[in-house]
Amino acid sequence: MAPAAPNIDGVLETSLYVDDLEGAARFYEEAMGFAPLVRDARLCAYDCGRRSVLLLFARGTTGETAPLAGGAIPPHEGAGRLHLAFAVRAEDLASWETRLADHGVSIEARMTWPRGGASLYFRDPEGNLVELATPGLWANY
């Protein structure tokens, strides 16, 4: 039996890599309503609730080690239409659908999960697959 791992207290940061940072930022701020924690020409960071953070990186700016005053951030980069999901309350799903429609965002698919949760799927301007999911999806949600 392996020793138990020290505690992990959740995913803190989730990253997307975008060609048009300004356009993606507009989507996450205006359609999704996220508050920026950082907003510069290379990175936008958003508070997504429950102290989780969405990072939008301008593609091509993260492929080299970034030396900083307190250390360094190693290279990373991404391509493709990534998938991420945000948790929403069941009673807010209809309001979200209205809001997305008001911002010209089409719902691409829907799911009702065996545990009773429901998901909406749509795209950000970069083609990433965004999901809003209500409780009743995973054993831990």
Added chain:
Amino acid sequence: MAPAAPNIDGVLETSLYVDDLEGAARFYEEAMGFAPLVRDARLCAYDCGRRSVLLLFARGTTGETAPLAGGAIPPHEGAGRLHLAFAVRAEDLASWETRLADHGVSIEARMTWPRGGASLYFRDPEGNLVELATPGLWANY
């Protein structure tokens, strides 16, 4: 003034796309100690605490719409060395470093953040950049 968005209750799912699902699963289960929520030939899902979920998708299996009993999941896919961060308590960071060393995982970089948080950076077997970060990084963490 735009109407306030309905509530978002955090990032629920963060996705990685891997060539060797078995090898990646071993890393996240054995080195990171994550408990599987789902584990099949296409997808491994892990409970990362605070009801956040890490999804590992076998690359090449998600590029078409997946019709399911309750609806459908649209196409998504990813490439590159993506970045994600997990929250850990400050008092657990040294234990994490020991555990990673015990599993042959090298620390690639470290950061001390202006707000007092600390981060360790290392790679999963697919080259994704994994960070463990203690509180004192973002305005919301």
